[in-house]
Amino acid sequence: MRELKVLAVVVFFSLLTYYLVEPYAHHEMHKKVDAEGNEIKIESRGFAYDGSGDIEQAERKGDTALVAKKKTFWADVKKISALKGNMTAGEAGFAMCMGCHMDGAANMGGVVPPSLEHAGTLYEKNYLIALVKDPAMASNVDHKYADTMMHPMGSVSSMFTDDQSIADVVAYLMAKKAGEVTPKEAFAEACTRCHAMRYANITQLGDTPKFKHEKDALAHKIKVLEEQDAVKAYMGKLPPDLSMIIRARGEHFMETFIENPQTQLPGTSMPRVGLSHEGYEKVKEYLTEIGDPSKKHREALGPWVLFYFFIFTVLAFLWKKAMWKGLH
């Protein structure tokens, strides 16, 4: 039938245009290439941390010393991961962590040390081992600390000097600091030391309290600004507010970026956070709750609206048939 042929032509050219300007163009715009111009495929590694991505990245730079260093480091992490941790010894070790990672901690060397209340749930085991061993290497920002600057958590190396002590404290975290975590807690513990979220009234100092007097509100604001200045001095720029980030970045970008920020933004000062799969899901849930609160309404209302127009179309078709009866 002629109408269907015409429709097929219209649909074909519309879809072709769509394919070219959306999936194809976005793939071409965001693809990363190495020095030889070959595409670097950036794929999620399922929130497991074995350093393979870091090593590949160092290989692409062609820095053999760095490759060797990364290989040794992650091989050590693997070795420690196989050790059986002693919980009691781990608890004693954790007491040292509490010296900085405590409630109401102040900014230390750039950021406020995050709460470890749910570290066992939020972060992946190998990442925690790597972090205690060498924070800069674990978070893949060792390039920032090559010369004189020291990682704010650098002193950890004097606290946990042998492999067994690292295995112990991580075993303790994985067992005792692994309670159920709400999406908001996940976000607060993993992200807010650097990122604000103004649509949820969260700053680098956490939830903004309600103030009765403007004077107190302003005093708090000054504290926030000072904290932001400290983060800015440490990170190079103020990390972006994450209120709308869930809509500003695609799913693939979010996953791969959070697993290893260097893949999507080479040279960024953002450290790898080391979220476990569960931790990532919780953080994503909170980002969606704040940045895309209509998602659940959309999904609930959509089928009804489409159903309405389906009925509308069927009725319109019947009317058209009646009207055009006997015309040809």
Next chain:
Amino acid sequence: MAHFDENAKPFSNKWLDERIGLNTLMRVLNTEYWIPKDINFLWAMGMVLAATFGILLVSGIFLLMYYKPDVATAFDSVNYTIMSEVGYGWLWRHIHGVGASIVFLIIYIHMFTGIYYGSYKKGRELIWLSGMGLFVAFSAEAFSGYMLPWGQMSYWAGMVITELFAGGSLEAVGLVEWIRGDYVPGDAYLTRFFMLHVLLIPLVIIGLIVLHFGTLRLPHVNNQEGADIDYEESAALWKAGNRKESKVIPFSPVFLSKDLFVMGVYFILFFYLVFYHFNFAMDPVNFDPADGLSTPAHIYPEWYFLWSYEILRPFSKDIGLIAFAFAQVVFFLLPFLDRSPNVAPAHKRGLFQIWFWVLLVDMIILTAMGKLPPTDPTFAFVGLVSAVLFLLMWPILIVITMFEKKIEKGA
């Protein structure tokens, strides 16, 4: 003074007819507005466009109640107030965003239908010209609306497009500053584009829609074969009940019943996009707030401007601007560049048929290249070739239509 029936009940049919000529209006605009029977669903695109404009207007009114045209609050009024505080604000915004993008798809389908069937020719020039006027007005409306959420793409697209007015080597920076009201897009810029978007351009659009409908009434719409229909004869046949023999149908209710069915199908697609597939119309980059100190890695217009953007891009500054300006006006000239007297579908017009498909494919390639990074030499080359081809298409049109054989029409 005209005769007024004393006994006519207020607001009864007769009472209204005596005062505003209700029956005449109904006849002229509906029941005796004759449409050819030999049409396909593409003839419904006009009403689909009217409906989409209606949807944009209504959703726009709702959004206008909460939007704040101020660089400090615009982004949050859209992304926070409308999206999370206002009941169903998200729905109106998604409808408005998707509608603004999809309306251009329908406009392009409508335009290419007109080109394919020769509906801009003798007697129908004003339909084409007023339609092109609508295309320009819709483009201005789309661009001004795109500024309002004040995201990264709003800001940088605004920066790039207003910069065009510097005229390349003319360096008319004064004109650019006058348009922006500032050295860079800022508060004065946002408020004036807000005014344009919600008042001036919609007024122009409504006026042009009325004109567009008006230009259609006397020449009548074209038909699938470009046949010259004797409307009086066919109308008489219809009125006498010979519906099978008549070549026409009344606008209401016969043509409208088909329009409504096509609209139904269209609305299923439209609301599918609104609920499940809106990113093509609401660029993720624009969910980052405007930042004059951080240029996005890629700046590109919305898909419907890409073809003309790509005519600007492959050339040097001044030649690019001239080519761009040419591309903006050349479609207006179509009724005068096409020298053939034939009103017929392209498949009956020999070389013109090839010309039509080449133009369509070339514009799709331009559209794709307009978004692909020009740093890739292949894309840059394909872009250049298709831009040059686009410019050549118009002198070619004059030549091939000059030598087009006249089609003798049978009865």
